[in-house]
Amino acid sequence: MTSVLVIHPEKCTGCLRCELACSYVQTGAFQPAKSVIRVAPFEGHTSYAPYTCTQCAEGWCMTACPVGAITINAAGAKDVVDDRCVGCKLCTIACPYGTMFYDPDTRKAFKCNLCGGAPACAEACPTAAITYDDTPTADWLGDFAHERTARLLELR
Amino acid sequence: MARRHLIIGGGTAGINAIRTIREEEGERSEITLVSAERPYSRMVLPYYLDRSIAESHVYTASARVLADWGVKTHVGRRAARLDTKANACTLDDGTTVEYDDCLIATGSSAVRAPVPGADGRAVHSFWTLDEARAVLGAIRPRSHVVLVGAGFIAFTILNSILSLGARLTIVEVAPRILPRMIDETGADLVARWLGDHGVSVRAGVTLARIADTKGLKRLVFASGPAITCDLVIMATGIKTNLEWLQGSGVTVNRGVVVDEHLRSSAPSVFAAGDVAEGRDLISGAAAVHAIEPTAQEHGRVAGANMAGRDVRYRGSVLINIVEVCHLDVASFGAWDDPKAEVASGVKADRPAYRKLLWRGDRLTGAIILGPSSDIWTTNDVGMLKGLVQSGVALGRFKAHLARNPFDIKPAFIASKTTGRLLDETILGRPAKAPGDTPVAV
Numbered sequence: 050m051t052s053v054l055v056i057h058p059e060k061c062t063g064c065l066r067c068e069l070a071c072s073y074v075q076t077g078a079f080q081p082a083k084s085v086i087r088v089a090p091f092e093g094h095t096s097y098a099p100y101t102c103t104q105c106a107e108g109w110c111m112t113a114c115p116v117g118a119i120t121i122n123a124a125g126a127k128d129v130v131d132d133r134c135v136g137c138k139l140c141t142i143a144c145p146y147g148t149m150f151y152d153p154d155t156r157k158a159f160k161c162n163l164c165g166g167a168p169a170c171a172e173a174c175p176t177a178a179i180t181y182d183d184t185p186t187a188d189w190l191g192d193f194a195h196e197r198t199a200r201l202l203e204l205r
Numbered sequence: 206m207a208r209r210h211l212i213i214g215g216g217t218a219g220i221n222a223i224r225t226i227r228e229e230e231g232e233r234s235e236i237t238l239v240s241a242e243r244p245y246s247r248m249v250l251p252y253y254l255d256r257s258i259a260e261s262h263v264y265t266a267s268a269r270v271l272a273d274w275g276v277k278t279h280v281g282r283r284a285a286r287l288d289t290k291a292n293a294c295t296l297d298d299g300t301t302v303e304y305d306d307c308l309i310a311t312g313s314s315a316v317r318a319p320v321p322g323a324d325g326r327a328v329h330s331f332w333t334l335d336e337a338r339a340v341l342g343a344i345r346p347r348s349h350v351v352l353v354g355a356g357f358i359a360f361t362i363l364n365s366i367l368s369l370g371a372r373l374t375i376v377e378v379a380p381r382i383l384p385r386m387i388d389e390t391g392a393d394l395v396a397r398w399l400g401d402h403g404v405s406v407r408a409g410v411t412l413a414r415i416a417d418t419k420g421l422k423r424l425v426f427a428s429g430p431a432i433t434c435d436l437v438i439m440a441t442g443i444k445t446n447l448e449w450l451q452g453s454g455v456t457v458n459r460g461v462v463v464d465e466h467l468r469s470s471a472p473s474v475f476a477a478g479d480v481a482e483g484r485d486l487i488s489g490a491a492a493v494h495a496i497e498p499t500a501q502e503h504g505r506v507a508g509a510n511m512a513g514r515d516v517r518y519r520g521s522v523l524i525n526i527v528e529v530c531h532l533d534v535a536s537f538g539a540w541d542d543p544k545a546e547v548a549s550g551v552k553a554d555r556p557a558y559r560k561l562l563w564r565g566d567r568l569t570g571a572i573i574l575g576p577s578s579d580i581w582t583t584n585d586v587g588m589l590k591g592l593v594q595s596g597v598a599l600g601r602f603k604a605h606l607a608r609n610p611f612d613i614k615p616a617f618i619a620s621k622t623t624g625r626l627l628d629e630t631i632l633g634r635p636a637k638a639p640g641d642t643p644v645a646v
Binding site: 100108120143144192197 | 217246247248249251252257258262263265497498501502505524525526528531533535537577578580583584585586587588590591594595601602604605613614615617618619620621622623624626627629630631634635636638639640641
């Protein structure tokens with residue numbers, strides 16, 4: 050079995066270190082705008098949870114790519130091969146989780162590749178809200194978010 | 206068990222079928238490919254046109270790869286006749302190929318507006334690689350290019366034409382642009398955006414003829430002023446390549462009618478991609494979805510079934526995305542369902558637009574438009590697709606989204622859409638990476 054990013058949303062403080070670490074390892078610069086893990090606020094920014102690619106079994110991004118530019122890396126992550134990607138965005142519309150990204154500067158798609166097996170987000174998280182464990186992937190946020198959107202739904 | 210597979214058509218559906226047969230089969234079978242062209246991806250031709258990739262980059266399965274996969278090829282040949290009683294296909298050079306089962310994946314081709322001059326000099330289509338080469342060879346910086354037709358295909362090459370330094374005018378017979386991809390509100394935003402980026406749009410005009418004048422092309426319309434330009438590109442629609450199936454006994458409606466296994470009315474004949482009339486996932490109705498993702502999914506399901514598996518296909522979701530001068534424009538599912546409940550929101554200054562269509566508390570279609578530099582546009586594109594594809598019950602989030610159509614993410618996450626989607630695979634098993642297709646032994 051390959052390891053996956055496990056999200057423990059109740060431990061997230063919303064400090065955004067994961068986004069900083071992710072962007073630094075992925076792009077070489079601290080630019081959260083290019084992070085592929087995104088901290089989502091809930092209940093008017095009273096709680097937070099990081100959201101990222103589940104490395105799903107279908108790999109909708111990978112099967113959709115018309116030029117075979119998305120492959121599976123040694124860590125078992127779906128990974129964009131930059132010099133194959135033409136920037137057609139088909140993966141962004143095929144991924145039903147909204148975890149494909151597109152960089153208008155490089156004209157390439159990009160996504161979580163588990164940093165090749167040493168995910169920077171998990172390492173950077175000070176509260177262990179993100180861990181890298183040998184376990185099947187799952188919906189880590191559904192129950193947490195369901196509880197924490199009750200108030201949102203009552204607002205008018 | 207079929208020992209001899211014949212794949213007719215080397216596009217996305219055909220190549221995916223071949224790969225999947227090799228992935229799924231227990232015992233090595235014989236695969237023959239008939240393809241009028243060397244297999245390449247039509248999706249990436251706009252990037253060949255703008256010179257951001259080399260021609261070598263467009264090919265999906267080189268002769269070497271096909272040899273590695275143990276595929277016999279008839280490249281440059283077209284299927285001329287299918288005899289479903291004799292299980293034989295005759296090619297345009299008279300060769301006959303016998304099969305145990307075969308896949309019809311002959312795709313579609315471009316059609317030009319039926320006007321005088323449509324076949325003249327400097328009038329192009331943009332559908333095949335040959336046509337792309339011709340357009341690339343003809344456009345010069347500061348050329349004035351007229352795109353006839355403002356549909357999806359035209360919009361895929363719009364950025365490329367501009368990046369080559371050409372001046373662009375788009376003419377469309379319908380009253381607005383992108384008539385089969387987005388609604389009027391969206392089309393108005395895109396038309397204004399195009400104007401801001403120096404592209405002239407004339408919608409609601411009927412082309413009468415194309416004439417030659419002093420080395421230039423002159424487009425004459427039923428009413429309104431004529432347009433003079435250097436080059437005309439006709440993007441006036443496509444038609445399914447079905448004619449050759451006359452007399453084959455295969456049931457044809459708008460496409461080759463297939464069941465949930467992608468099998469046609471002839472038990473040993475499958476069909477996939479643009480040429481197949483399969484099922485629309487959202488409405489359950491028979492539909493031809495001439496889009497790349499459907500060709501890919503059809504091809505894989507057909508390939509698995511040809512390899513002896515029993516894979517049922519639930520249907521395809523109509524999805525389209527184009528980028529127009531850094532503005533993303535996408536639509537999903539039943540985006541034009543007149544019976545759906547609708548919620549929408551516009552931020553005209555960005556511009557950004559969301560339209561959500563509902564049956565009960567399930568999202569059945571959506572339109573999204575926003576700057577491609579907005580990360581949330583890209584994220585919402587995927588999540589809207591996930592909501593439409595999964596048909597997850599949104600319950601109280603329906604009212605929330607009606608009030609806040611831009612607040613997709615909390616609705617997606619809290620409705621536990623991820624959990625609904627994680628078990629979904631097209632072939633009932635994890636997909637394999639593109640390089641992992643078993644090679645011939």
